[in-house]
Amino acid sequence: MGKRTCWLILGVISLALVCSPAFAQNKANWPKSVTIGAAPIGGTYFVWAGGFAKLLNDKMGIPGNVESTGGPVHNVQLVESNSLDFGMVTNAPAAEAWSGDGWAKGKKYQNQRAILPLYTTYFQMYSLADTKIKSIKDFDGKSVGVGPIGGTPATYWPKIIEMAGVKPKRIVNASSADLNSQLKDGMLDANGNSLGVPWVTITEIETTHDANVYGVPDDVCNKFVEKFPYFAKGFVPKGTYKSNKDKDIETLTLWNFMVVNKNMPDDFVYEVVKNTFANVDILIAAHSSAAEVKLENVIYSPVPLHPGAIKFYEEKGIKIPEKLLPPK
Numbered sequence: 001m002g003k004r005t006c007w008l009i010l011g012v013i014s015l016a017l018v019c020s021p022a023f024a025q026n027k028a029n030w031p032k033s034v035t036i037g038a039a040p041i042g043g044t045y046f047v048w049a050g051g052f053a054k055l056l057n058d059k060m061g062i063p064g065n066v067e068s069t070g071g072p073v074h075n076v077q078l079v080e081s082n083s084l085d086f087g088m089v090t091n092a093p094a095a096e097a098w099s100g101d102g103w104a105k106g107k108k109y110q111n112q113r114a115i116l117p118l119y120t121t122y123f124q125m126y127s128l129a130d131t132k133i134k135s136i137k138d139f140d141g142k143s144v145g146v147g148p149i150g151g152t153p154a155t156y157w158p159k160i161i162e163m164a165g166v167k168p169k170r171i172v173n174a175s176s177a178d179l180n181s182q183l184k185d186g187m188l189d190a191n192g193n194s195l196g197v198p199w200v201t202i203t204e205i206e207t208t209h210d211a212n213v214y215g216v217p218d219d220v221c222n223k224f225v226e227k228f229p230y231f232a233k234g235f236v237p238k239g240t241y242k243s244n245k246d247k248d249i250e251t252l253t254l255w256n257f258m259v260v261n262k263n264m265p266d267d268f269v270y271e272v273v274k275n276t277f278a279n280v281d282i283l284i285a286a287h288s289s290a291a292e293v294k295l296e297n298v299i300y301s302p303v304p305l306h307p308g309a310i311k312f313y314e315e316k317g318i319k320i321p322e323k324l325l326p327p328k
Contacts, residue, residue, distance in 0.1 A: 030268045033063040034085035037075035040068055040148055040175035044195035044287060045088050048118065051286025052086070052258075058282065059275045070150025073103055075259075080109045082261050087112070090121050090152045090194065090254040092230040095302035103155055111262050113306035113326060115273055117297035118256035119289035121152065122215065122236050123160065124249075125192040126202050128183065129210035133190055135217060139166040142189035145179030146171055152254065153194045156228075160252065163227075164220045176201055184209070194254065196289030197240050206242045213243045215251025224252060230302065255300045262306065262326065269308025277312075299324070 036053055039045035046066060053064030067084065069075055075087030076097045089112075096102035097109035125144075127133035133142065139161060147153035154173050161168060172179065172188060180201050182188045193199060205211055213236075216224070221233045234253035238244055260269060276283070276293070283290035295316050298305070304326040305313070313320060 026265075026267065029265050031062065031085055033065065035065050035067050037067050037069045037078055037084040037087040039071040039088070039151055040177070042176035042180070042201060043071075043147075043193060044119075044199070044289065045071065047200070047287045048196075048283070048290065049088060051283045051290065052276075054286070055276060055279050055282045056272070059279050060271060070148050071154070072150075072152045073097075073155055074150035076109050076112060079259055079261050080111045082111075082263070085260065085264070087259050088118065088256060089259055089302075090256050091300070091302040092228060092254055093152055093155060094257065094259065095230050098303045110327075112259045112303050113262045113264070113309070114257045114259050114298075114301040114303050114324075115269055115306050115309040116258040116276055117293060117300060118258060119196045119287075119292040120234065121194045121254040121256055122197055122234060123153070123157070123192070123194045123252045124197075124199055124202070124213065124215060124236065125190050126205070126211050126213045126243075127190045129212055129243075131189050131212075134212050135214050136161055136164050136190075136220070137166055137217065139164070139168045139190065141167070141169050143170050143172060143187065144168045145182065145188050145191040146173065147179070147193055148175055149173045151194075153192055156194070157192050159228075160216055160220065160224060163223055164217070180205065196256075196287060197236055198288075202241055211241075211243055213241045213249060215249045218250050221250065221252055230254065255297070255302070257301055257303075259303065260306055264306065264308070266306070266308035266311070269306045270312050273309050273312045 036049045038049035049066040053066055056062045056064045072089040072093040075089055078084040079087040097104045100106050100108040146157040158171055179191045183191045225231050231252050235248035238248050280293050295318055298313055301324055305324050
């Protein structure tokens with residue numbers, strides 16, 4: 001083989017490498033590290049975000065820092081202002097933010113773009129068995145914890161309780177861990193959250209105490225879904241906790257999504273989504289609810305998708321509903 005031929009072959013190989021998708025990306029505009037907005041320590045979001053941070057670091061070489069925030073409402077606000085790279089949100093707060101309804105009080109948060117379906121959130125409550133409380137309809141005159149201000153439970157549990165026609169003595173806002181401590185000390189009668197199953201706080205308290213775990217009664221679910229169509233009826237499967245060994249727990253559910261700011265680079269988002277679906281096992285190892293991270297679930301997004309995510313889903317044959325295409 002002549003010298004000129006060798007150089008020609010090397011040139012063709014070099015050109016192919018430069019032009020291939022793996023080398024065509026402009027990584028100069030990619031973040032060198034990222035922040036992931038979760039929720040207070042002790043909830044599913046914080047555990048889940050840890051798995052996502054590990055995935056980004058192990059598979060993309062992008063270090064991630066999990067931020068303890070107030071939860072979905074707070075995460076929407078932080079992503080809107082570009083103060084977070086990734087935010088975990090539930091459908092109702094994100095949708096209300098987009099339209100300016102509910103908690104958003106007329107202000108529209110439309111910089112958010114969804115990239116990943118996460119898992120189903122279940123509204124869950126528990127009380128120590130000696131309180132005799134077995135339903136939210138037993139809350140008249142009681143003290144009830146509903147999580148930190150800015151989170152999904154703090155935003156919607158008071159509305160659910162009101163729709164049930166009961167009047168607690170007080171509603172308490174604090175982290176899941178703080179509320180659990182107050183409940184064990186007798187300062188609270190019930191503690192609620194909205195998150196995936198199992199809720200580790202309940203499984204832990206059931207190792208030392210007898211507890212009653214309950215959700216939202218069917219009649220209240222029906223009225224709530226009619227008023228807030230972002231919600232759906234669902235069941236915490238029997239056997240999830242000791243107290244529901246033989247029966248499902250009826251309750252309200254919401255989808256969870258990962259959102260980013262609309263200005264996040266398209267090629268970076270594409271690679272994040274691609275690597276996530278290729279390594280879901282890392283997320284499942286962090287929390288079993290990640291088994292719900294499936295391509296077809298992206299259509300349940302409460303807000304438009306990011307263009308980088310759309311490119312990936314369309315390559316996989318997912319038809320994106322027109323309402324989820326970003327505004328032009």
